[in-house]
Amino acid sequence: MYYSKYPYKLVNIRILHSGCWTSFIDDNLVKSLGRSYQPEDGTIRSLVIVNARSMKVLMNLKNEGKIKDIINIHKYGNNYIVDIIQDYNNSVLSILNKYDTVVLNTVKTKKTELWSFVTYEYKIPKIINDLSNIGIVEKVKISDYDPNEKALNLTQIELKCLMIAAKMGYFDYPKKVKAKELAQSLGIKESTFIYHLRNAQRKIVTKLLNELDAVYI
Structure with a gap:
C-alpha cells in the first residue's frame, strides 16, 4: 500500500475577482449550490441563491455581457435560485481544477468570492500565486484538514x-x-x-x- 508524504490542508480564501460578475455584487450574500465545468464550450454552469436586489444586478450583468447566459430563474421563498453560465477561462475554478483541489464550498459576498477547498500543502503557494494573477487575494486561512470536523456526531x-x-x-x-x-x-x-x-x-x-x-x- 502506498502512503503519501504530503499532508492535506483545508484552505479558506477570500479573493476580489476583478471583472467577474461577483465583483458587482455589493453587500448581498450569494450562496453557491454547485458548479460544473462544461469543456465542450469552455463554460461554467453555476446554481446560486440570491435575493431580489442581487437578481436585478444579475439581469443587468447578463444584458451587459458580463454573464454569458442565465438559463433559468426559480422563485424560492423571498429568494431566487438562478442557473448561470459564465466563462471558465481565468476563473477561480479553472485554477483550482488545475491543481486538482477538492472544492467544499463557495460563497460570494461584499464583492468578493470566498472559497473553501482541500489540497496538498505543497500546492498552496502555487495556487495563491495563480489566483493573484486574476484578482486580489485579500485573505487566506490554512488549517489541518479533519474530515470529521463538519459532522455533528450526535449520539x-x-x-x-x-x-x-x-x-x-x-x-x-x-x-x-x-x-x-x-x-x-x-x-x-x-x-x-x-x-x-x-x-x-x-x-x-x-x-x-x-x-x-x-x-x-
Whole structure:
C-alpha cells in the first residue's frame, strides 16, 4: 500500500475577482449550490441563491455581457435560485481544477468570492500565486484538514432529545412543553434529558460557528 508524504490542508480564501460578475455584487450574500465545468464550450454552469436586489444586478450583468447566459430563474421563498453560465477561462475554478483541489464550498459576498477547498500543502503557494494573477487575494486561512470536523456526531440519545424537543414545541416561545414532560416520555430523568439536549445544542452551535468562521475569514 502506498502512503503519501504530503499532508492535506483545508484552505479558506477570500479573493476580489476583478471583472467577474461577483465583483458587482455589493453587500448581498450569494450562496453557491454547485458548479460544473462544461469543456465542450469552455463554460461554467453555476446554481446560486440570491435575493431580489442581487437578481436585478444579475439581469443587468447578463444584458451587459458580463454573464454569458442565465438559463433559468426559480422563485424560492423571498429568494431566487438562478442557473448561470459564465466563462471558465481565468476563473477561480479553472485554477483550482488545475491543481486538482477538492472544492467544499463557495460563497460570494461584499464583492468578493470566498472559497473553501482541500489540497496538498505543497500546492498552496502555487495556487495563491495563480489566483493573484486574476484578482486580489485579500485573505487566506490554512488549517489541518479533519474530515470529521463538519459532522455533528450526535449520539442516539442526543438526537432523540433534540428531535422530541423541536417536535413538541420546547423551543417555542412561550414553551409548549416542559423538560420534565419530555424526559418522562423518553423514560429518563429531567437532568439527563437537559444534559443530552444541551450537548446536542452545543455541537450544532459549534458547527455553525466553525462554518461562519470559514466563510467570514
